[in-house]
Amino acid sequence: MSTSLELTLRPAASPARHLPGDLAMWFFILAELTVxxxxxxxxxVTQALQPQLFHSSRELLDSSTGLALTLSLxxxxxxxxxAQEQVRRARGRRAAWLLLAALLSAGVYVALKLSEYAHLSDLGLGLEHNIFFTLYWILTGFHFLHVLLGMLILAWLAARCRRHAYGPANCSALESGVLYWHMVDLVWVLLFPLVYVLN
Incomplete structure (x- = not known):
């Protein structure tokens, strides 16, 4: 009797918490964030050394485009x-549609960025125009490549979700893909004010 009473009074064990995604993805993200x-x-540092050049060069960028890029990402x-939350509730089809919507929103970013690149090129503001635009093209171009890779990951995850490949107990790969996409978001949230706004 006392044993059953003890079992009744003993608090239920809380589910073990774990780091979302694969450990390898975390190492990859940390490496990318370091770069x-x-x-x-x-x-x-270069802006601190040449503030006037950066100020005048930044005025050639359209901050409203930068804001639209930020909102889309x-x-x-x-x-x-x-979508990740839907998978944890065993709703794979809903997750697939949400991932496709995420992919469409990312496509808006790509379209806007390519338009901006074309506009700057037409103005002669290329990689060799000055140090500001050299760093602008390197930073945003490197990030743009990560966006393209992230979109491929989102498309692959959406296809897998449609086939119910993930579930509440099997979503580590999905979590890793979403983690990568959040890294892409985080970096742009830092780049937007640095490149378009701050003087």
């Missing part, structure tokens, strides 16, 4: 996070 961090540091990140 971005070094590039951002170079940009910030943040919307995509939110949709990817919602």
């Amino acid at each position: 971005f961090g070094l590039l951002i540091l170079v940009f910030a 943040l919307s995509s990140g939110l949709l990817a996070a919602l």
